[in-house]
Amino acid sequence: MAVTLDQTIAHKQHSFMSRLLATQTFWVVVAVILACLFLSFATDSFATPKNLYNITRNVTFVAIVALGMTFVIITGGIDLSVGSVLCLCSMILAVTMHAGYGIEIGIAAAIATALIIGAFNGILIAYLGFPPFVVTLGMLSIARSLAMVASNNTVVFQFGPDHDKLLALGGGAWVFGIANPVFYTIVLALITGFVLRWTKFGRHIFAIGGNEHAATLTGVPVRQIKVAVYMISALAAGIAGIIQTGWLGAVTTNLGNGMELQVIAATVIGGANLAGGVGTAFGAIVGAALIEVIRNSLGLLGINAFWQGVFIGGAILLAVLFDRIRNFRRSD
Amino acid sequence: MDFKIAVSGRSWGERAAAEPQAGKQGEARRLVAVLELTNISKHFGAIQAVNDVSLSIEPGQVVGLMGDNGAGKSTLVKMIAGNFRPSHGTMQMDGKELILHKPVEARQHGIEIVHQDLALCNNLTAAANVYLGRELRRGVGPFRILDYAAMYKRAGQIFAVLKSETRPRDLVKQMSGGQRQAVAIARTMLSQAKIVLMDEPTAAISVRQVAEVLNLIRHLRDQGIAVVLISHRMPDVFDVADRVIVMRRGRKVADKTIASSSPEEVTGLITGAIEQVS
Ligand SMILES: Nc1ncnc2c1ncn2[C@@H]1O[C@H](COP(=O)(O)OP(=O)(O)OP(=O)(O)O)[C@@H](O)[C@H]1O
Ligand SMILES: [Mg+2]
Numbered sequence: 082m083a084v085t086l087d088q089t090i091a092h093k094q095h096s097f098m099s100r101l102l103a104t105q106t107f108w109v110v111v112a113v114i115l116a117c118l119f120l121s122f123a124t125d126s127f128a129t130p131k132n133l134y135n136i137t138r139n140v141t142f143v144a145i146v147a148l149g150m151t152f153v154i155i156t157g158g159i160d161l162s163v164g165s166v167l168c169l170c171s172m173i174l175a176v177t178m179h180a181g182y183g184i185e186i187g188i189a190a191a192i193a194t195a196l197i198i199g200a201f202n203g204i205l206i207a208y209l210g211f212p213p214f215v216v217t218l219g220m221l222s223i224a225r226s227l228a229m230v231a232s233n234n235t236v237v238f239q240f241g242p243d244h245d246k247l248l249a250l251g252g253g254a255w256v257f258g259i260a261n262p263v264f265y266t267i268v269l270a271l272i273t274g275f276v277l278r279w280t281k282f283g284r285h286i287f288a289i290g291g292n293e294h295a296a297t298l299t300g301v302p303v304r305q306i307k308v309a310v311y312m313i314s315a316l317a318a319g320i321a322g323i324i325q326t327g328w329l330g331a332v333t334t335n336l337g338n339g340m341e342l343q344v345i346a347a348t349v350i351g352g353a354n355l356a357g358g359v360g361t362a363f364g365a366i367v368g369a370a371l372i373e374v375i376r377n378s379l380g381l382l383g384i385n386a387f388w389q390g391v392f393i394g395g396a397i398l399l400a401v402l403f404d405r406i407r408n409f410r411r412s413d
Numbered sequence: 414m415d416f417k418i419a420v421s422g423r424s425w426g427e428r429a430a431a432e433p434q435a436g437k438q439g440e441a442r443r444l445v446a447v448l449e450l451t452n453i454s455k456h457f458g459a460i461q462a463v464n465d466v467s468l469s470i471e472p473g474q475v476v477g478l479m480g481d482n483g484a485g486k487s488t489l490v491k492m493i494a495g496n497f498r499p500s501h502g503t504m505q506m507d508g509k510e511l512i513l514h515k516p517v518e519a520r521q522h523g524i525e526i527v528h529q530d531l532a533l534c535n536n537l538t539a540a541a542n543v544y545l546g547r548e549l550r551r552g553v554g555p556f557r558i559l560d561y562a563a564m565y566k567r568a569g570q571i572f573a574v575l576k577s578e579t580r581p582r583d584l585v586k587q588m589s590g591g592q593r594q595a596v597a598i599a600r601t602m603l604s605q606a607k608i609v610l611m612d613e614p615t616a617a618i619s620v621r622q623v624a625e626v627l628n629l630i631r632h633l634r635d636q637g638i639a640v641v642l643i644s645h646r647m648p649d650v651f652d653v654a655d656r657v658i659v660m661r662r663g664r665k666v667a668d669k670t671i672a673s674s675s676p677e678e679v680t681g682l683i684t685g686a687i688e689q690v691s
Binding site: 086087089090091278279280281284287288290291292294295296297298299300301358359 | 495496515516517520528530531532533534535536537541545546547548550557558559569572573576578579580581600
C-alpha cells in the first residue's frame, strides 16, 4: 500500500491559499479594495483626507458594535437591541457627566448599564428559553424609551467638568496619530479575534452555534456562555456609544436608530452565518467597511441617496449568494 | 500488571495497541462492582422513561443493554454520564455514592460515553470535537490559550489506534458516517476510563468498522474497563458481551449471562413475548 493510515491522518486537506480563496471575507476585502481604487480614479473627492476621515470614523462605530454582535451570531442568536443600547449608554454617560460627575463615573455608569441590559437579555434567552429575536426586540423598544426618560428627550451637549476630556476621548488621536475611534476599533478587533480563536470560551461559542445539543451533552456550560455573549454584545454597543458621544459632542435620543440592521448586515457580509457556527472579527470589520464605502461612493458619484438601500441590500444578497455557490460546488 | 504501571501515562487506547495479545483477565476480576445502580427511576413530566432499575457492573465486564425503541436505554446511560439526574434511586461507584451534576463530573470519575446521536458539531474540526468540553490549553494563569498542536496530535494518534482514516483537521461536516462515529468514540479514549458507555456505536457503519469497534470493546475489557454496549444488533451483543440486560418500557426485564441466554430468548424479552426472567 502506497499511503499508510498514518499518512492519511496527517494529511492536510487544504493549503493556506485554497482556504483563503474559499472564504467570503477574502472576497469582501477584494471588493472593498477594488471599490476604493475605482473611486480614487473616478472621483476627485474620494481619496481626500477629509473624506477618508469621515469614512473611517463612520466605519468604526458600526464595526465596534458588529464585533460584539459577532459573538451572538456565532452562537446562533441575534441582538436587535444594540442601536437602542448604544443610545441609552450614551445618554447615561451624558446625563451623569452633565450632572457634574467626572468622566470615570460617567463611563462606569454607561458600562454598568450595558452589562445589566446584556445580562437581562441573556438570562431571559438562556435560562427562560425566550427566543433571542423577541427578547432583543423588546429591549430595542425599552432601551430607547429609557434613554428618552433619562434625558427627558432633550439633546445633551454639556458634559460638566470633564467635558473636554470626553471630547478628546472620542475626537483625539493619542497613539501614533491614529484617530482614537479607529485605534479603539483595531484594539477591540484584535481582542475579539484572539478570544474567538485562542480561548476555550471562543471554542465553546462556535460549538453552541454548531450544535447546541451536542455542546450541552459534552458538558459545555451553554447557558452561562449565552448570557456572556449577550453581555458582550451590549458592552460593545455601550463602548461604541461612549466613543460616539465623545466624537459627536452631543447626544440625541435618535442616536443609533436603525443601527442594528447595519450591524447585522456588516457581520453577514463579512461572512457570519445567521444560522450560527460561523463568523470572524475581521469579517465584521470588512463588512462594516464595505457598507460604508458603498454609502460614501453613492454620494460622491452623485447617485440619489434614495438608492442607498438598494445597493446595501444588494451587497448582503451577493455576499450570501457567494456562500451558496460555494456550497453548491462542494456538494457536486 | 507491571506493564500497566510502566505506561500508565498513556491512555488505554495506546496501551491496547501496544499489547494486543493481552489475555483476558477474567480470572483476576475483583468482585466489587465498579458501578451499582439502586432503584433508579427517571421521569420526564408524565413519561416514565426509566422505572426502578437496579444493576451492578463489575470491572472488565461487557454488558449488552438491549430493548425496543423508547425502552429507556439512552436515558439510563445519560444518567450515568451526568446528562440527567435520576428522579429516584442512587448510584454508587467503587462502593461510594455517586452524585453527578454535570458531564464533566462523570468524566472526572472515569465515566465516558458515546452518545447515540454522536453529539458532534459540524462546524468544528474532528480534533475540536474530540476535545469538546475539555480542550487542552497551554500557558499560565489567565493567559492560557488553546493548544491546537497537542490536540491535533493526540486526536491523530487515537484515530490511528481506531484504524480510522480520519484527519484531525477536517471539519466534521464533510465526514462519512464511520468517520463521525470514530470522532465520537475517540472522545472516550482521552483519559483512563473506568466505564465506557456506548449508545449504539455500531449503527450506520460498515462491517469492517463494526469489527473494529467490537475489537476495541474487547481491548477495553482486557484493560479492566467496564463497557455498557447499547445495540439493536443481536450478533454484536452475543459476540462481545458477558452479560445482557433487557429493558422494556423503562423496566429491567432480564439480566443474565450471555452463556445462559440465547438470541431467541432476548428477542422474546424485547418484544414482550417473554414477560420477565430472573
Ligand atoms: N429529554 C427528554 N424529554 C422528554 N422525554 C424524553 C426525553 N428523553 C427521552 N424521553 C422519553 O423517554 C423514553 C425513553 O427514551 P430513550 O431515548 O431512553 O429510549 P431508547 O431505549 O434509547 O430508545 P432508542 O432505541 O430509540 O434509542 C421515550 O419515551 C422518550 O420519548
Ligand atoms: Mg436510545
